Amino acid sequence: MSRVCIVCASTSSSRFKARGRFEVRRCDGCGLRFLSPQPTAAELDELYGESYFQRAEPGAPGYDEYLKEIGQLRAMFDHRVSLLESLVGGRRLLDVGAAAGLFVERARQRGWDASGVEPSQWASAQARERFGQPVATGILRDLQLPDGQLDVVTMWEVIEHLPEPLEELREIRRVLSAGGHLTLSTPDAGALVSRSLGSRWPGWGKVPEHLWFFDKKSLRALLSRAGFEVVTVKYVPLIVSVGYFLDRVSEVTKFPLGRFAPSALKSRSIRVNPLFDLFIVARAV
Numbered sequence: 001m002s003r004v005c006i007v008c009a010s011t012s013s014s015r016f017k018a019r020g021r022f023e024v025r026r027c028d029g030c031g032l033r034f035l036s037p038q039p040t041a042a043e044l045d046e047l048y049g050e051s052y053f054q055r056a057e058p059g060a061p062g063y064d065e066y067l068k069e070i071g072q073l074r075a076m077f078d079h080r081v082s083l084l085e086s087l088v089g090g091r092r093l094l095d096v097g098a099a100a101g102l103f104v105e106r107a108r109q110r111g112w113d114a115s116g117v118e119p120s121q122w123a124s125a126q127a128r129e130r131f132g133q134p135v136a137t138g139i140l141r142d143l144q145l146p147d148g149q150l151d152v153v154t155m156w157e158v159i160e161h162l163p164e165p166l167e168e169l170r171e172i173r174r175v176l177s178a179g180g181h182l183t184l185s186t187p188d189a190g191a192l193v194s195r196s197l198g199s200r201w202p203g204w205g206k207v208p209e210h211l212w213f214f215d216k217k218s219l220r221a222l223l224s225r226a227g228f229e230v231v232t233v234k235y236v237p238l239i240v241s242v243g244y245f246l247d248r249v250s251e252v253t254k255f256p257l258g259r260f261a262p263s264a265l266k267s268r269s270i271r272v273n274p275l276f277d278l279f280i281v282a283r284a285v
C-alpha cells in the first residue's frame, strides 16, 4: 500500500528493513524512513497501557521501569530547562507527552509557568498524585487551547511516536504565540552512530512504537511545512546510570557487559553524549 510522504508528498517507497510483520520503508523522494504498516489505533492503545512504563519482559516495547532512573531523569531535564532559558523568551510552557511530569516539575522549580499533557493514564496519574504536577490525561488536541496561548511547547522523544506528526506540529503552531518556540528531541537516524551501525542500529528495533525515523534534513522540512523555522540543532547528552548505559551497549555488541560490573558501579550516574539524540529549537513564523 502506498502512502503520501509526510515530508515530500512522494507516494513511492522501498523496503529498508523487515521486522516481524512490520517493515521500515524508505521514501524514494526524500529518504525518510517510516514504519509500515502503521499500527492501528487499538494496537497503539494496547502498546501504551500501564506496562509501557514498567515492562515485565526484557526486549518488550517501552521502559524497564521508567521511574527507576528518577534521579538521572531529573538531572537530564534540569539540563534541558537550562538550555531553554538561554534560547527562548516567555514562560508559558506546555510539555506534550509529559510522562510522569518530571520535566514539568523541573521547569516549575525554575519559575516557568509549566504544565503537561500525557496520553498514558498511569504516567499522568503518577505526575498528579505522586509528584503533584499539573499534567492532564490526553493529547494536545483534547485541551482545546485558544490560539497563541503558549510561549514554549516541549516534546521529548515524542514526535517519532505520533501517527500524524505534521498535524500535531500544525496544532502546536496554532497554540504558540507569534515568535513562540517548539523544542523537541528525537533519535537521529542520520547520526554518525546510526549510519555506521547500518541496519544493526538499535533505533530500527523500536517497533512498533517508533513510526518515523527522522534525521536533520527531514525534520527541518517537516517543521517548515508546519510553519516553523529551525533556529538551533544540536545533540544533547543523556544522563543515565552506568547499568542502563551498559545494557544499551550490550544490545549492540550482543555481549552482556552489565553482568561483569559491580552493582555499586552500575547505580552511579554518568553523562554521555552519543551524538544521536537530536535537540531542535524551532520558532513559529
Ligand SMILES: [Zn+2]
Pocket (backbone or CB within 6 Å): 005, 006, 007, 008, 009, 010, 027, 028, 029, 030, 031, 032
Ligand atoms: Zn519523502
